[in-house]
Amino acid sequence: MVVKIQKSNEETTYNFTRKAGRSIIEHRPVFSPDGESLVVIVEKIARVYNVQTGDCVRVLETETNIDELIGICFDKEGFNVYGCSRDGLLITWTWEKGAVLREFKLPNLRKRQVCTFDLIDSERCLITSVNVYGGPTQIFLGSFSLKTNLQSPMEFTSQQIPFFGIVRVSLGWCNGEHYAAIINGSKFVYIQHMAKPHIHAFHSNYNEFRVLDVSCHQHQSAVAIVDTLGRATIVRGDLFNYKAVAREVLHWHHLPAFAVKFSTQGSYLITGGMEKVLVKWTIGNLADKANQKEFIPRLPGLIKFVAVSNSHIAVTLSNNSIVIANAQMRVHCTILECGGLSAAARAGAALLYHRRTACLLMGGRPGHLQLYSTASDKVLCNLDITDTNSIPTESKHDLIPLETEVTCAATSGDGNWLVTSEYRNDGVTYPEEKLKFWVSQLSKGAVPFTLVTCVNLSHGGCNVVAISLNTLGTFCVTAGTDQKFRIWKQDKATRQKREWSCLTACYYSSGVAQFQSNSIFNDIKKFNISSFTSGPEVLPYMKEVGRRGDLILRLMNIHKEAAVGRPIVSANADPENEMGGVAISQDGSLIAAWFGCKLTLWDTHLCNLRTTLSHPALRPKGVHVQFGIADAAHYLVCTTENCLAVFSLLSLTVKWLVNIKPTCLVSDPFSNKMAVVTTQNDVFVFTPHSSTPILRQNGLVDPRSGVINICTFAKAVKKNDVLLYFMRNNSEIYCLEPERTTDDRLEVISSKNVPTSNFSALLAEQQLSEVRPLQAAELHELNNVALGNNAIKQFLSAAPHMVPPVNLISTAFLEHISGQETTEEPEETEAAMEVDPQSSDDEEEVVSNGADETKTQLWTANYDEVNEKKLRRILKLPVLHKDAAASIFGVKSN
Known part of the structure; x- marks a missing residue:
């Protein structure tokens, strides 16, 4: 609930906030137990989306400041939600209200960062972590208790699993006991017993191709994996004995597959990868539909993760979106966030x-x-x-x-x-x-x-x-x-x-x-056509791990x-005349263009070079250029890699110059304001008239985490305010906006006034009603005299030229404002009244005199007198002779 507060006359302050561009594809999403919601990890929080509409219905936040959430899981009953941060903070929320029940730090992490988080049962969780502060790059497995943080964790140290930058974990059942399947980007699949640390095994992929994802069957002893060749392999049998398993290979993908997931009942297998196609395989006991495939083609990005429920499939794509499809493989909803730019678009x-x-x-x-x-x-x-x-791409040589x-x-x-x-x-x-x-x-x-x-x-x-x-x-x-x-x-x-x-x-x-x-513009194109009879080509990325630039x-x-x-740079490029930014003047008569370190001015109509502006500080090359607007139209603002300079078009000289390292320059198309951002994420809003900035904000964000590379002006509420939007890391959107004034700012009511029921949440803290109780003072009749006096005051206070002519005003109204009093005539009766003989005759004379008194007229127009005054004024003019004018108009002169 919010209330308005009053306006204050303080100076305008600006807030710098992040608006959009958060990544929603870093971790696998999770369906709620009822399948109606999808929980997505977004940096430090978890958003809950409605599966049918794709709208965010609520947010799960932490009370303690964390760096990043890495996993979300539901308990078996579906009452609570568990999450874990990268630094090892375990959080428990209630699913119905989203309230934080408990937060505690996982013990014995020994300065390791958590990679994955999974629930074994209602009392234990499985954590994988790696040592990023030096030492061996090895994956550590540990089982922690959810009930208390005093119990020492169970560490699985009997199996050594190296770390190569990829960690995927899936939990399943084998012989009635819990196990975990772990892959690390190599050719092996590691199996670990959850109750007995000394029981473990590993399985090697056929032809030693690298395994990229793993999924465990929830009702059978089976594991599905996908590899760099594009195959999906299902391993069935006693997973703790590598000799007692059977393999089934499903191969449709031509390029590496990144995601695999069993359906809830295990009758289907969903895979996806670089082809941007989701494939649903029919497996299990459906003999009449064996090896049947269904597809969702032309997805807008590479498939990273797949999550399933009883009725829906959620697909995480590389363009920072999540596609939700039903069980019939029909897309009906998309969760989209800003960002997701490809390498070339960045x-x-x-x-x-x-x-x-x-x-x-x-x-x-x-x-x-x-x-x-x-x-x-x-x-x-x-x-x-x-x-x-x-x-x-059809070639496996270059998959970018x-x-x-x-x-x-x-x-x-x-x-x-x-x-x-x-x-x-x-x-x-x-x-x-x-x-x-x-x-x-x-x-x-x-x-x-x-x-x-x-x-x-x-x-x-x-x-x-x-x-x-x-x-x-x-x-x-x-x-x-x-x-x-x-x-x-x-x-x-x-x-x-x-x-x-x-x-x-x-x-x-x-x-x-x-x-x-x-x-390339002059070379003859030559194509290498590979032989179709040759076997599959094995490239280094398919089998080798730990390579630099994997x-x-x-x-x-x-x-x-x-x-x-694949950047393509020619050795014949001439940086001396390399093009930079271009700009058009406000009146459209001039064009400014960078050619290397030379800033040129061109005539728009004749299309010829007018002049060239140069300065030693403009080397090695120019980047941006903008013309001034409104009263600054005679200025030209430009930037290089090391400075910001302002030229005067009247004198063709540098008016002022500042040594900074700008990353972008932008101008407001409807004012004379400009903004420049530096490599240190400093923002300066200025006008070309002066080097003193109007607004200065230093170090908006840490430049080590990303530099603001582009910005733009937006329309502010007030004319003199500044509203700027920035883009950092080519996807993160920030805003520099004025702090909301107290006139329209909304203040959160304290927790003491929080309503105690759902109905009271709909009621305001203060209520006003136009229906008021009956009061004795309101029963009296209106005071007509007071109302009339008020109207007279308003009429007399008006300006003379706003008052209507006197002849159009009611005579009764003029009599009233002049102070004349009128008496009311007695009502006529059918029969004559009897007169008391003892009454006095003086009273009769007073009554008769009051009734027969004639009314005096306040003002009467005398047009003859007015005309005579005008004629006398004309006689005083020296245009005509005095006697001639008198004889013409028939007026006797004095």
Whole structure:
């Protein structure tokens, strides 16, 4: 419950908060016992989502500050929820209310970090941990009691399991006893008895391929594993004896499979991997449907984890989303969070504020832009920019996916136009490069933009590095790695469809950089066709473990990849004239473009070079450039790797310069404010007029955990306030906003006033009603005299020019305000009244005089007198002769 508090006249303070971009795919999700909810670990908390709608219904939080949750489990009865943090804090929640019952630190961890957490039964849990502070990289297994933290844990030290960066654990039953199956990314599957530490075993995968995930059958003695070859193998029998088991191999996946899970009853097996296809295998006693497969194809990301219930399947994908499907393999819900950028998209991540929808446009899944609502904290839609199918690689040599990505985007100031560029270069075929123009269509459908113009090879196959649009969206400039910038303009010849066309291309050097930037433009393509008769090719990542830069670990953490998988750099590139940022002036007459360390100014209409601005501090090359807005339109602000400089367009000289290391520069399209962010995550909001910042925030976040690489202005509630959104690590969204004023800030009521029942929770602390009890003072009649006096005061207090003419005012009202009193005439009766003979005659005379008295008129218009006054005023003018004027108008002059 909240209440408003009064407004105070304090200075504006700013808050820096994290809005979105949290990872929801780091750990396997868990279904509730009833199957109606899905619990997802999100860093330090656990969110509970409704399976049918995909909405977050509540959050499970801890009372003690932790670094990260690593596991969530339900007890057998489903009354409590257990979780464990990476530093070994065990938390117990009630499932119905989400209240914390108990928190205690697990003993004897010896400075180890917890990797996995699983419940053995209602009294014990299994913890795996690794020593990250030095010493042997070995996986330690321990069983801890849930009832008390005084009991010493049971450690399983008889089996040595090395650590290679991957740990997966699954619990099952064998011969009526609990066991745990552990894999570490090698070719072995380790089996450990839960009650007897000395009983253990291990099984080796066929052909020594690395095992990537494991799942135990809940009713039979069986284990399912998936490997780097794409096979799913089911091991049945006495798992504690490697000679008493049988294997069944299911092979559909061509690339490595990362997830495997038995169904609740064990009649089906669900697998998934790099093909972005979920496969449901029919196994067990269903002889009529043996080896039958069902698919969910074209998922938007690599499959990382799979969770099952009696009626649903939850699939965790690498694009930071969770897809929920029913038992019939039909997707009906998606839990989506900001982030999930691919490796190629991170190189040119975009963050734009769309004013028409009040949402943020940012990169998302491959080939898409996300529309994120800052008000509802949800991703409204995914805008498909490339409109291409996601096809996995056919070669096993390089598994890092390389798809057509959105490398650059820009919107107009009014939000009507969106311009995007997409690029793909695999180093073998000719590069794919397109420039697309989108128009806003909020009133026509759910998709906010529609494609108007698509330009193939707009820069000859070279990647676009910068895009700039004017405020009205009628003029566009794009810069590419071909060391040219091109000017685009709308063609309004047709009313129904506004198309864009290129006016010209401008360059500073010889203009042949597109043939020198990369040898792929001139090389003859040669394809290596492998023989179909040869056996399967064995690559190092399939069998070898512990390699530096392990490809399997990179694929499992592809959502954290910080660079393009296959960067292609030519030795012939010329950094002296390398293109940087471009900008258009407010009036559209000038274009500013970086060519290496030279900042050039071009005429928009003539498309010729006007001047070149240079300074020793601008070396080695420029990065960003922005024109001033409003009263700062005669300034040009630019950044390099080591400084921020402001040029005056009137004198073509540097007005002021600051030695900082900026990462991004952005301007507000509707004010003269600009913002710059440094490598130390310092934010400065300034105007080009002065080097003294308007707003300064130092060290918003620790730069060791990530640097803010892009920001954008948003529309603030008040005109002079600043509202900035930042992107860190290419997925985390932060906001620098004014602290809510006391006029609209909501204050949480203390716990003393918390309602004691569900009904009282709907009632406010203070209640007002328009129905009041009957009071004696309200029974009296209205005082007409008081009301009349109030109306007269309002009438007399008005300005003279607002008062109506006197001849239009009621005579009775004029008599009332003049103070004249009138007597009421006596009512006429049918019969004459009898007169007392003893009465006095004076009373009759007084009554008759009062009734027969005539009313005096307050004011009468005398037009003759007014006309005479006007004529006398005219006579005083020296225009006519005095006697002539008197004879003409018939007035005697004095």
